[in-house]
Amino acid sequence: MLMNKTESALINSPPRRWLQRWYEVPWLRRLGGSLPTGAGVLEIGCGPGYGTRLILEQFGAAHVDAIDLDPAMIARARRRLAPFGDRVRLEVGDAAALRTVADAGYDAVFDFAIIHHIPDWRSAVGEVARVLRPGGRFYFDEVTASALARPSYRRLFDHPVHDRFTADEFRIELERHGFEVGDRFLTRVSGDYFLGVAERR
Numbered sequence: 052m053l054m055n056k057t058e059s060a061l062i063n064s065p066p067r068r069w070l071q072r073w074y075e076v077p078w079l080r081r082l083g084g085s086l087p088t089g090a091g092v093l094e095i096g097c098g099p100g101y102g103t104r105l106i107l108e109q110f111g112a113a114h115v116d117a118i119d120l121d122p123a124m125i126a127r128a129r130r131r132l133a134p135f136g137d138r139v140r141l142e143v144g145d146a147a148a149l150r151t152v153a154d155a156g157y158d159a160v161f162d163f164a165i166i167h168h169i170p171d172w173r174s175a176v177g178e179v180a181r182v183l184r185p186g187g188r189f190y191f192d193e194v195t196a197s198a199l200a201r202p203s204y205r206r207l208f209d210h211p212v213h214d215r216f217t218a219d220e221f222r223i224e225l226e227r228h229g230f231e232v233g234d235r236f237l238t239r240v241s242g243d244y245f246l247g248v249a250e251r252r
């Protein structure tokens with residue numbers, strides 16, 4: 052589901068970039084480390100592309116394929132990421148149905164707060180598992196059912212309302228698709244948010 056105007060403005064704002072750079076990325080690096088030399092990465096739901104830049108600069112990805120359902124976000128990301136040239140490929144696409152992406156083609160997949168936007172979120176987790184090579188890593192940062200049910204969230208933003216997930220439900224789904232999570236998983240703010248790194252068996 053696409054973001055509404057309020058959420059688009061928030062996602063395109065300096066506070067969002069600050070949070071991603073100074074909180075989410077340091078935690079994800081602590082939990083999962085940097086990427087192997089030459090790593091090829093898929094980022095789902097890249098939004099305006101700031102996370103893509105951090106994947107290149109801070110995790111050391113060699114190249115990133117980044118997709119988003121919203122053509123306006125892809126246009127923004129294209130402008131932001133132009134200096135990286137052919138290390139980045141951007142495309143409109145649906146993370147729940149990565150039709151043109153081959154099996155086991157990536158060393159890592161990143162999800163910065165997008166799977167909670169997908170009505171069939173289980174298919175998105177299945178697609179992440181399919182496109183990762185064995186031993187590949189899934190870095191995720193997500194918003195749970197309890198946050199989405201809060202009056203403030205419901206008033207300000209548009210999200211799917213049925214079948215959202217708790218941190219435990221997300222973790223179970225990861226394990227069902229052949230991921231190992233172990234202790235690289237943190238919940239935050241009374242279970243409203245979580246982040247972690249899972250390894251494809």
Ligand SMILES: C[S@@+](CC[C@H](N)C(=O)[O-])C[C@H]1O[C@@H](n2cnc3c(N)ncnc32)[C@H](O)[C@@H]1O
Nearest residue numbers: 052096097098119120121145146163164165168
């Ligand atoms: C909350 S924003 C996060 C954007 C960016 N990753 C960030 O952290 O700033 C969610 C993004 O997911 C995109 N999105 C929603 N459903 C999607 C889907 N099925 N496939 C790909 N992208 C999707 C939206 O267009 C939006 O850009």
